[in-house]
Amino acid sequence: MSKDISNAVIRRMPRYYRYLGDLLEKGIERISSNDLSALMNVTASQIRQDLNNFGGFGQQGYGYNVKSLHKTIGTILGLDITHHVVILGAGNLGRALANFVQFERRGFKVVGLFDVNPELKGRSVRNVKIMMIDEFDGFVKENKVDIAAFTMPRDKAQLMVDKVVSLKIPAIWNFANMELSLPDDVIVENVHLSDSLMQLSYDLAKRNEK
Amino acid sequence: MSKDISNAVIRRMPRYYRYLGDLLEKGIERISSNDLSALMNVTASQIRQDLNNFGGFGQQGYGYNVKSLHKTIGTILGLDITHHVVILGAGNLGRALANFVQFERRGFKVVGLFDVNPELKGRSVRNVKIMMIDEFDGFVKENKVDIAAFTMPRDKAQLMVDKVVSLKIPAIWNFANMELSLPDDVIVENVHLSDSLMQLSYDLAKRNEK
Numbered sequence A, B: 001m002s003k004d005i006s007n008a009v010i011r012r013m014p015r016y017y018r019y020l021g022d023l024l025e026k027g028i029e030r031i032s033s034n035d036l037s038a039l040m041n042v043t044a045s046q047i048r049q050d051l052n053n054f055g056g057f058g059q060q061g062y063g064y065n066v067k068s069l070h071k072t073i074g075t076i077l078g079l080d081i082t083h084h085v086v087i088l089g090a091g092n093l094g095r096a097l098a099n100f101v102q103f104e105r106r107g108f109k110v111v112g113l114f115d116v117n118p119e120l121k122g123r124s125v126r127n128v129k130i131m132m133i134d135e136f137d138g139f140v141k142e143n144k145v146d147i148a149a150f151t152m153p154r155d156k157a158q159l160m161v162d163k164v165v166s167l168k169i170p171a172i173w174n175f176a177n178m179e180l181s182l183p184d185d186v187i188v189e190n191v192h193l194s195d196s197l198m199q200l201s202y203d204l205a206k207r208n209e210k
Helices: A006-027 A035-041 A044-052 A067-078 A093-097 A135-144 A154-166 A193-209 B007-025 B033-040 B044-052 B064-074 B092-098 B134-140 B155-165 B193-210
Strands: A084-087 A109-115 A128-132 A147-150 A171-174 A185-191 B084-086 B108-115 B128-132 B145-148 B171-174 B186-188
Touching: A006 A035, A006 A044, A006 A067, A006 A109, A006 A147, A084 A093, A084 B193, A093 A109, A093 B092, A109 A135, A109 B033, A128 A135, A128 B186, A154 A171, A154 B033, A171 B193, A193 B007, A193 B171, A193 B186, B007 B033, B007 B064, B033 B044, B084 B092, B084 B134, B084 B193, B092 B108, B108 B134, B108 B145, B128 B134, B145 B155, B155 B171
Parallel strands: A084 A109, A084 A147, A109 A128, A147 A171, A171 A185, B084 B108, B084 B145, B108 B128, B145 B171, B171 B186
Antiparallel strands: none
């Protein structure tokens, strides 16, 4: 990319990508910024501004070409590159992630699933074998790993951070429900389910006040 | 509450609550906005501004009283009220949610787990029995239900929206990885895991460019 795009704009791109993907599935070939605006509940001017960052694909009187816009945003998001994921913690959440079909659609591949529970050893989820955590170092040395998903219990998370950092895995997808202390060059994407719950709680409390 | 607090401020409250909870666990009784700023990676002036919305508990030279601030934010977020949750879809993700210990800490209680798979009938997750979806209407009529968690496959989601709306369940916690079409008075909190994946993908692509 020739110019830097602000983080705020990037944060909104996955949502555009999702909506455009839905339109594509429905066979819709083009859409005006006004229609996209109504669909996504964002102002048309915000949409035009956001998409102009990528060279302005919209044409007066025609709108956006859904397929080419979808493809361009996909490329910007790096979805044409395959990323290898290991899942650390093969409990329900880890297994739910391993089964997450969106992985493949977004260019992600689960290459390993690790746990400490010997009962799980050798079992498979979607053709990925569950390995024991003491096999982790060896595995990472022999396989390309881009992302470690943290689905282990919270009290094991910081310990695994140190391991991930020493093994030079570049990114963490964190479900451990805590902030991780990390060097600046490790990418982290937090999924704080408890924050989401608290927002729900607030909205319900607010509603009941009325 | 006597005054309306902006959505942007509310969105940040769960994070404050989480950090303050961690400090409490460590036995820390008070903290300055500067120390909280360094910890949370937010400017001290933002912190002061945000917390002033709730009456400004900070005192010059003393800082914030962690316990009382934590409690006040908890009350604002409605965490002292018990919310009843049903989980629709007892696959791995549904079971992971049923096992989610944060539920109890935030005042949420899983009261029912539903699925269409007859093999799951009668099985339990954390003392909550899995029921069949045809028992759902009757269950909601006899039990208070505040939130329906959507952990079913994407193609079943919109159908369940209609049911939830007709049963007057006030809120949906949506993991179905799609936007739901909803009446305005239904509260929805989306957890878009695929958006989070795309952000990771972007960050990795960006890193590799360097």
